[in-house]
Structure formats: structure tokens, C-alpha cells
Amino acid sequence: MIYDVHQYSCRYGTLHQHLALYKELGRAAQERHLGTPVVYGTGETGDLESYTHIWAYDDMADRERRRAAMLADPDWQAFRKASFKNGYVVSRRSYILRAV
Numbered sequence: 001m002i003y004d005v006h007q008y009s010c011r012y013g014t015l016h017q018h019l020a021l022y023k024e025l026g027r028a029a030q031e032r033h034l035g036t037p038v039v040y041g042t043g044e045t046g047d048l049e050s051y052t053h054i055w056a057y058d059d060m061a062d063r064e065r066r067r068a069a070m071l072a073d074p075d076w077q078a079f080r081k082a083s084f085k086n087g088y089v090v091s092r093r094s095y096i097l098r099a100v
Helices: 015-034 060-072 074-086
Strands: 002-010 039-042 050-057 089-098
Touching (some): 002 060, 015 060, 015 074, 050 060, 060 074
Antiparallel strands (some): 002 050, 002 089, 039 050
16 A cells, blocks of 8 residues: 655645635546545644645555546546646645555
């Protein structure tokens, strides 16, 4: 089992707008391919304009297959286009954790 961790920081005051856009355009497409996230949460301390999501996969091959399908999905592409256009996200950090 591996965990794919993604942390995003939004411009000050735009976190809720970005999350609303994700709910409207991105969530269904993402969950259609990746399943339900292990965690999808916002920061309560530190960077308050941030959110983190963690996805579980059997292994790296499973991750690559599922993410490739998501990236090819027209609904996901529409969400990404709208997200980039609005410029809410200012940074992204991603890493893989291996279960021990």
C-alpha cells in the first residue's frame, strides 16, 4: 500500500472559492478514477489557506494507471482549466508514503 499526499496553498481569501469550484467541477471526476480519498482536509493551524488530500493505492503501477485515466477525463480537464484560470492555488507539494 502507498499513500499519495498532495498539499496545496491558495491565495489569501480564496480557499473557499477554490474548494467550491472543486466540488462543482472536479470532485466527481477525481473520485470516479481515484476512489474516495483517505483524507481531504483544510489546515487548522499553520497555513490556513491550505488543504491536503491523501489517496491510497495498491502500488505505484495502480497509482499511475488510475491517475492517467483521471488526467484523460474531459471533466477533470475542465476543472483544471477553470482552476488555472482563477489562479486560486499558489503552490503544490506532493509526495508518496509507503505503509510500514
